[in-house]
Amino acid sequence: MEKVILVRYGEIHLKGKNRWMFDDMLLENMQHALKDFDVKIERVSGRYLVRGYKESKEKQVIASLQNVAGLYSVSPAIEFLHDQQTLKNVALDLCKDCQGTFKVETNRADKTYALTSMEVSRDVGGFILAKNKNVKVDIHKPQTVLNIDIRENGKTYVFFDVYHCVGGLPVGSAGKGLLLLSGGIDSPVAGYMMAKRGVKLAALHFHSYPYTSLQAKEKVLQLAKVVAKYNGAMKVHIVSLTKIQEAIHEHCDPDFMITIMRRFMMRIAEYLCKKEGYQMIVTGESLGQVASQTIESMTVIGEVIKDVPLLKPLVAFDKVDTIEISKKIGAFDISIQPYEDCCTVFLPKTPVTRPKLAKTLREESRLDVDALMQEALQTLELIEI
Numbered sequence: 001m002e003k004v005i006l007v008r009y010g011e012i013h014l015k016g017k018n019r020w021m022f023d024d025m026l027l028e029n030m031q032h033a034l035k036d037f038d039v040k041i042e043r044v045s046g047r048y049l050v051r052g053y054k055e056s057k058e059k060q061v062i063a064s065l066q067n068v069a070g071l072y073s074v075s076p077a078i079e080f081l082h083d084q085q086t087l088k089n090v091a092l093d094l095c096k097d098c099q100g101t102f103k104v105e106t107n108r109a110d111k112t113y114a115l116t117s118m119e120v121s122r123d124v125g126g127f128i129l130a131k132n133k134n135v136k137v138d139i140h141k142p143q144t145v146l147n148i149d150i151r152e153n154g155k156t157y158v159f160f161d162v163y164h165c166v167g168g169l170p171v172g173s174a175g176k177g178l179l180l181l182s183g184g185i186d187s188p189v190a191g192y193m194m195a196k197r198g199v200k201l202a203a204l205h206f207h208s209y210p211y212t213s214l215q216a217k218e219k220v221l222q223l224a225k226v227v228a229k230y231n232g233a234m235k236v237h238i239v240s241l242t243k244i245q246e247a248i249h250e251h252c253d254p255d256f257m258i259t260i261m262r263r264f265m266m267r268i269a270e271y272l273c274k275k276e277g278y279q280m281i282v283t284g285e286s287l288g289q290v291a292s293q294t295i296e297s298m299t300v301i302g303e304v305i306k307d308v309p310l311l312k313p314l315v316a317f318d319k320v321d322t323i324e325i326s327k328k329i330g331a332f333d334i335s336i337q338p339y340e341d342c343c344t345v346f347l348p349k350t351p352v353t354r355p356k357l358a359k360t361l362r363e364e365s366r367l368d369v370d371a372l373m374q375e376a377l378q379t380l381e382l383i384e385i
Helices: 018-033 055-066 084-094 119-133 188-195 214-231 240-253 254-276 296-304 319-329 357-364 369-377
Strands: 002-009 039-043 047-051 072-083 100-108 135-137 144-150 157-159 176-178 199-207 235-240 281-282 380-385
Touching: 002 055, 002 157, 018 039, 018 047, 018 055, 018 176, 018 199, 039 380, 047 072, 055 072, 072 084, 084 119, 084 144, 100 119, 119 135, 119 144, 135 235, 176 254, 188 199, 188 214, 188 281, 188 319, 199 214, 214 235, 214 281, 235 254, 235 369, 240 254, 240 369, 254 281, 254 296, 254 357, 254 369
Parallel strands: 100 135, 100 144, 176 199, 176 281, 199 235
Antiparallel strands: 002 047, 002 072, 039 047, 072 157, 144 157, 235 380
16 A cells, blocks of 8 residues: 555647657657656556655655646545455545545446446445544535546556646647737646646747846846746746847837837848747737737738747637636736836837838838847846756
């Protein structure tokens, strides 16, 4: 008999002949997440097992597993060889301090087991009722649920708690992406959503020092650490937009500042994608949220990208939806720190909300786009998170 952590995965079970690839990536990501703990991870049919950890570290191990994309839930459990009497004794011992209503739920993956799932639940539940006079059965809204998982490896697992994880697919299974990471609420959430779908992310941040502060840069690095909890080790590319913004401010219609500035951002992002092998650009844009996120603005801004897909996982999110996830992943309190990002510099009083491509190109023609691009890229700084 041994205390283990029972680990369940999500969408991987839907995969076909290439499932082994997802399994291998998930196992590698779990090993990375638990590298600071002396544990062994073992595959069993339909599950993983984490064993050998110190009891005092159990909560930390569980918390680390909860951040691994591709995992659905985890449970600390008692493991033992199939035996109905042993099962009843273990269940009774776990329930010795229980009071109020309870229910026994059984999952019988091993179809050779002598009893059906319902028979196991009935037998174990009846045994507990006979021995513990402080409980009664409620199958609809029980205060306590005792779970039994009978696996094909010849072992049974009994547990109370189910801790939910990120879900989705293992990071790395859906390619590599470049996240445009600002200091706001949206972009870290977009990064989390893409990591959850299996994308291994790097980040690109634009600053406008000295118009923006060094604290604003530090804030973004803190947000990158939040994303890295779910994404793993992460490169953060940092580029200065100061000269570009000054040139737009000097030579172009001020109402087009944001439109033209974001076109430069996309050009730089695509350049880095091609140079570093990132397969997509990811932004935190939500349709209609601000002037640069109307469909007309998105179309004109995205027009400069020629060879790399631009993905917007929050495009249909309400702000309250984004804030809820931001709080859940631990980014919100960082995001609302009052340090300006580059989008607040030279902010026009009436930014164009429905830009025409022809008008944008006329304004942009007043700039030496290639020279400004090269000057910005010379400021590139790389930080490893």
